[in-house]
Amino acid sequence: xxxxxxxxxEISVVEKEDVTLDCVYETRDTTYYLFWYKQxxxxxxxxxxxxxxxxxxxxxxxxxSWNFQKSTSSFNFTITASQVxxxxxxxxxxxxxxxxxxxxxxxxxxxxxxx
Amino acid sequence: NAGVTQTPKxxxxxxxxxxxxxxxxxxxxxxxxxxxxxxxxxxxxIHYSVGEGTTAKGEVPDGYNVxxxxxxxxxxxxxSAAPSQTSVxxxxxxxxxxxxxxxxxxxxxxxxxxVT
Numbered sequence: 001x002x003x004x005x006x007x008x009x010e011i012s013v014v015e016k017e018d019v020t021l022d023c024v025y026e027t028r029d030t031t032y033y034l035f036w037y038k039q040x041x042x043x044x045x046x047x048x049x050x051x052x053x054x055x056x057x058x059x060x061x062x063x064x065s066w067n068f069q070k071s072t073s074s075f076n077f078t079i080t081a082s083q084v085x086x087x088x089x090x091x092x093x094x095x096x097x098x099x100x101x102x103x104x105x106x107x108x109x110x111x112x113x114x115x
Numbered sequence: 116n117a118g119v120t121q122t123p124k125x126x127x128x129x130x131x132x133x134x135x136x137x138x139x140x141x142x143x144x145x146x147x148x149x150x151x152x153x154x155x156x157x158x159x160x161i162h163y164s165v166g167e168g169t170t171a172k173g174e175v176p177d178g179y180n181v182x183x184x185x186x187x188x189x190x191x192x193x194x195s196a197a198p199s200q201t202s203v204x205x206x207x208x209x210x211x212x213x214x215x216x217x218x219x220x221x222x223x224x225x226x227x228x229x230v231t
Binding site for chain 2: 093
């Protein structure tokens, strides 16, 4: 069965430090998508990135970068030079073609950036 | 272009009362979803729909019913509310076609429901 594990329940760092959020997934499908969403204290869900299973290229967007490794079934998210505004809960999610692309969510990692 | 909207934003119910949550999207998406999020947890899928007139059960469907009479609307009903249904409810929509937004789910702002 498909599953998404975010082992880090909470991470606290001081502003300007780099931080990596881990995501490990399980799937038997060969066609799937991985996502990261951000949920700030205000509660809305903000889409950050989507990756499909055929594209293992790492991606960088400003201070954010993502490392997708099929060999270890991981899709880790790094924030470089963290800022207080990065404080939020971050969710990793998986969707598979065979299940009508339902999103399976990890439990989330609460990131606290201290000034 | 409002995206995904949810009505109401907040609601307090007494045990046994019923209510309907409305989700509307203006992106012409085929797929729509209802999730619940309990404190400190990720989202869990309640029901979803892959097109007008169709619905399917998700991970936690018990105690809820849904209807998709129009493509742009997805309704979530609670027939007899229970305290265990206290949660934040999110609606989302997506399209299985098109690029680059294919399969990306767009979320509404959420409805905070308390059942006493």
